[in-house]
Amino acid sequence: MRNYKIATLTIAGSDSSGGAGIQADLKTFSSIGTYGMSVITAITAQNTQGVFGVEELSQEIIKNQIEVVFDDIPPKAVKIGMVSSPEIILEIVKGLNKYNPEFVVVDPVMISKSGYSLLRPEAKENLIKYLIPKAYIVTPNIPEAEEIVEKEIKTLEDMKVAGNKILSMGPKYVLMKGGHLEGDAIDVLIGKDVFEIYKSERINRKNTHGTGCTLSSAITSYLALGNGIKESVRLSKEYITEAIKYSFDIGYGVGPVHHFYNFEKQEEAVCTH
Numbered sequence: 096m097r098n099y100k101i102a103t104l105t106i107a108g109s110d111s112s113g114g115a116g117i118q119a120d121l122k123t124f125s126s127i128g129t130y131g132m133s134v135i136t137a138i139t140a141q142n143t144q145g146v147f148g149v150e151e152l153s154q155e156i157i158k159n160q161i162e163v164v165f166d167d168i169p170p171k172a173v174k175i176g177m178v179s180s181p182e183i184i185l186e187i188v189k190g191l192n193k194y195n196p197e198f199v200v201v202d203p204v205m206i207s208k209s210g211y212s213l214l215r216p217e218a219k220e221n222l223i224k225y226l227i228p229k230a231y232i233v234t235p236n237i238p239e240a241e242e243i244v245e246k247e248i249k250t251l252e253d254m255k256v257a258g259n260k261i262l263s264m265g266p267k268y269v270l271m272k273g274g275h276l277e278g279d280a281i282d283v284l285i286g287k288d289v290f291e292i293y294k295s296e297r298i299n300r301k302n303t304h305g306t307g308c309t310l311s312s313a314i315t316s317y318l319a320l321g322n323g324i325k326e327s328v329r330l331s332k333e334y335i336t337e338a339i340k341y342s343f344d345i346g347y348g349v350g351p352v353h354h355f356y357n358f359e360k361q362e363e364a365v366c367t368h
């Protein structure tokens with residue numbers, strides 16, 4: 096059930112081509128039915144073919160965005176994507192400590208699908224030491240998990256081992272995304288008292304720009320709307336599977352996934368005028 100009076104916030108980078116980052120997050124929030132807000136950490140000059148430039152925003156303006164948003168419209172759940180530098184991570188952690196949102200979803204974005212580094216190498220330490228422990232759920236893909244645990248991941252068993260290692264770093268749950276392995280697209284949710292496997296058939300589409308951003312934003316929305324962790328991940332996996340199925344060719348490179356807006360159900364939405 097949509098509820099546009101429930102606010103969700105993304106703290107992430109801007110993707111000028113609209114497929115990933117802040118733009119994917121806001122589309123996902125709207126499509127699932129929460130009120131979306133954004134704190135921009137960095138601006139990328141990006142299209143379906145690659146990332147051609149990055150400009151990080153200053154700590155001051157990031158702090159300012161966080162404070163004015165939380166002081167006016169406290170989000171029920173926050174998603175964190177591209178964080179870029181060690182200083183930006185510390186600023187975000189300060190904000191989280193000050194406002195203590197109920198759900199923090201950390202997507203540890205490191206390298207874009209097109210191979211561009213979106214996290215400075217020197218920022219990895221702060222990501223692991225300060226940001227991951229603040230997460231209600233952290234959602235690494237295989238290369239990110241390999242980078243975090245410093246070990247190769249080739250099988251489902253490797254995913255479980257690495258997931259447990261990441262869990263020991265302090266988040267409440269870890270969702271290991273298996274999009275980068277071969278065969279079915281298998282994600283594994285691990286928590287102290289939870290172990291769930293989410294499986295879908297691999298869809299043979301080239302247009303998968305922004306899949307990780309979309310999945311973590313969907314989890315953020317479903318948690319904010321009051322679903323438990325297993326149900327939130329289940330619904331989000333369904334969302335991303337449909338979004339990939341209907342992804343489309345736009346631009347010359349790896350196109351975006353498709354976000355559905357079910358306006359027939361408009362009357363169900365909670366939104367008091």
Ligand SMILES: Nc1ncnc2c1ncn2[C@@H]1O[C@H](COP(=O)(O)OP(=O)(O)OP(=O)(O)O)[C@@H](O)[C@H]1O
Binds near residue numbers: 272299335336
């Ligand atoms: N070809 C596919 N068919 C079906 N599901 C897929 C496919 N590729 C990825 N997924 C699913 O999409 C979600 C995102 O996984 P993925 O591993 O692609 O994340 P990611 O690499 O972080 O994405 P991004 O490239 O946006 O950073 C997961 O639920 C994964 O299982």
Ligand SMILES: Cc1ncc(COP(=O)(O)O)c(N)n1
Binds near residue numbers: 107110141206303305
């Ligand atoms: C601003 C921003 N954030 C995240 C991604 C990762 O998405 P992908 O791996 O699909 O390129 C991106 N490309 N740009």
